[in-house]
Amino acid sequence: VSFERTMSGGSNSGDVPPWRVDPPPKPLRRRALSADRQRASIVGQPKMRSIHEEKTLNKSELRGAEELVLGIVTSLTFAWSVVQGGAELLLPLWMVTPAMLGGLSYTPAQTGVAIFCSCLLVLWALKTRLARAVAVLPSNSPMRAFRVGMGAQGALFLLLPWIVSSVTSVARTESVLNMAFTVVALASLALAKMFGRAGASALHQMAGERFLRKGRQQGFWFKVYGRPESSSTATFPLSVSICGEIVGLWLAARS
Numbered sequence: 471v472s473f474e475r476t477m478s479g480g481s482n483s484g485d486v487p488p489w490r491v492d493p494p495p496k497p498l499r500r501r502a503l504s505a506d507r508q509r510a511s512i513v514g515q516p517k518m519r520s521i522h523e524e525k526t527l528n529k530s531e532l533r534g535a536e537e538l539v540l541g542i543v544t545s546l547t548f549a550w551s552v553v554q555g556g557a558e559l560l561l562p563l564w565m566v567t568p569a570m571l572g573g574l575s576y577t578p579a580q581t582g583v584a585i586f587c588s589c590l591l592v593l594w595a596l597k598t599r600l601a602r603a604v605a606v607l608p609s610n611s612p613m614r615a616f617r618v619g620m621g622a623q624g625a626l627f628l629l630l631p632w633i634v635s636s637v638t639s640v641a642r643t644e645s646v647l648n649m650a651f652t653v654v655a656l657a658s659l660a661l662a663k664m665f666g667r668a669g670a671s672a673l674h675q676m677a678g679e680r681f682l683r684k685g686r687q688q689g690f691w692f693k694v695y696g697r698p699e700s701s702s703t704a705t706f707p708l709s710v711s712i713c714g715e716i717v718g719l720w721l722a723a724r725s
Contacts, residue, residue: 536681543677544710547670550620551714554663556722557627558715561656564630572634574652584649588656595661608665612672619666626659667711674707 565581567573576584595601608615633651 536677540677540681543670543674546616547674547707547710548714548717550616550666550670551711552718552721553623554667555715555718557659557718559719559722561659565652569634572631574634574648580649584652584656587653588660591653591657592660595657604665608668608672612669612676615669616666616673617669619662619664619669622662623659623666626655626662630655670711671707674710678706 562581562585564572565574565576565584566578567575569575607618633648633655
């Protein structure tokens with residue numbers, strides 16, 4: 471017992487003996503880079519420079535891409551407006567065209583009644599819950615709204631000849647069913663036009679904002695769209711739409 475007390479330094483029997491205590495941890499030393507790692511770091515410096523150059527190049531390419539996107543959207547808006555201008559002139563003429571030429575043979579009074587009823591149908595459709603639910607699509611997804619408007623109007627244009635062949639030419643002007651088909655077709659064309667125009671306007675505004683934020687501060691598009699009165703409002707898209715409708719009316723009148 472005296473030998474154990476002497477080895478434990480006179481401590482109590484509950485203390486841990488000194489030969490059982492772990493030695494203090496050695497301080498960590500930072501390892502020097504090996505020759506291979508030093509070579510890899512030296513070789514990697516030009517690579518980082520090349521990545522920086524690629525980022526700069528990508529920024530310049532993105533600036534050119536913004537101009538290209540704005541030009542494509544402007545062209546789509548102009549083409550859409552040309553089709554609308556031609557349709558606004560040709561549809562009433564198609565309604566009063568004689569049956570032997572593929573028209574509906576309506577009198578001016580019947581044409582006015584059909585257009586008036588289609589306007590009432592459009593006003594009724596705009597107050598429905600479905601119209602309110604679909605009205606947010608041009609602002610949330612303008613490209614999809616533009617495609618839906620163009621596709622719906624194209625399909626309706628293809629269905630117009632079926633109205634002519636629905637009844638015989640003798641009873642065509644007196645058929646209530648034919649008049650109902652005409653009113654529904656005109657109202658659907660008007661709704662598709664409004665939907666597609668809203669999508670085109672939102673798409674053009676989005677492309678213009680991205681161009682002003684990331685595009686080059688020079689060139690043709692900046693001179694046209696970079697003015698405060700054009701960028702803050704829809705002046706430029708509205709001008710493109712009006713010019714397109716005028717061109718469409720002129721082409722329809724010349725055809």
